[in-house]
């Protein structure tokens with residue numbers, strides 16, 4: 147399955163938007179009618195990286211830059227964590243695979259990891275990402291890789307993800323995250339870094355409920371060092387984090403967005419919040435090139 151540029155098949159649906167954001171929506175003609183009910187629109191953001199909107203709903207990223215926002219929110223958290231702990235012991239959980247920016251970022255920044263778990267309910271996104279990793283076929287994915295390569299020129303994040311997957315280090319949970327995930331499977335991921343990139347509470351209310359978040363945070367690795375990062379800053383989230391013994395920092399959001407949240411727990415608990423804020427501010431800057439990373 148591909149989501150990509152318009153190729154002109156019979157049965158293809160295309161949507162063009164006007165203005166700063168232009169978008170092009172492609173549904174290959176072998177999709178079933180039920181699948182066709184969900185529309186995907188690729189939109190360009192201001193840093194030249196693409197994002198996606200599903201069913202004319204919420205966009206996956208800020209219009210100011212999908213890749214720039216990824217680096218600002220999740221890149222800073224990962225860089226900060228990498229300055230405190232070895233990447234080979236990291237168990238990273240990413241909620242919302244979407245177009246895969248966070249997975250590519252993890253693969254570019256972390257030479258080794260213990261585990262990477264990705265959650266995504268839209269099976270077409272999972273299939274599309276996995277197809278593109280092994281053989282890039284979509285113009286938007288090529289565009290994403292160009293952005294990633296500009297910052298990490300010495301790394302092939304696709305190859306690294308494929309190696310992690312074949313070695314059992316990277317796993318995608320296509321059932322998505324939700325109360326059933328824990329109720330049915332009693333899953334204990336023991337994650338140490340969580341990139342919580344679900345849609346907002348308007349679109350995904352169940353993923354932002356305090357009791358659910360407390361349950362989710364309990365899947366973290368005991369008393370070990372742990373980091374939680376998200377673009378959002380909801381009261382329910384902050385309460386859940388504090389109830390789960392995380393120290394919570396509200397950071398300025400990306401490009402004027404409302405605050406983002408960064409939280410830490412474990413040996414660095416009770417660290418100085420001002421110092422933490424400064425460290426994160428530094429970690430969110432200077433993404434020009436990481437050519438030294440291999």
Ligand SMILES: C[S@@+](CC[C@H](N)C(=O)[O-])C[C@H]1O[C@@H](n2cnc3c(N)ncnc32)[C@H](O)[C@@H]1O
Pocket residue numbers: 205206207216241242243244245246247248265266267268271321322323324343344345350353
């Ligand atoms: C903000 S987007 C993620 C963007 C992605 N991190 C990226 O960099 O492209 C949110 C994603 O969460 C997915 N999603 C929605 N409900 C979910 C659930 N219950 N569990 C996991 N993912 C879910 C959506 O399909 C969407 O792809």
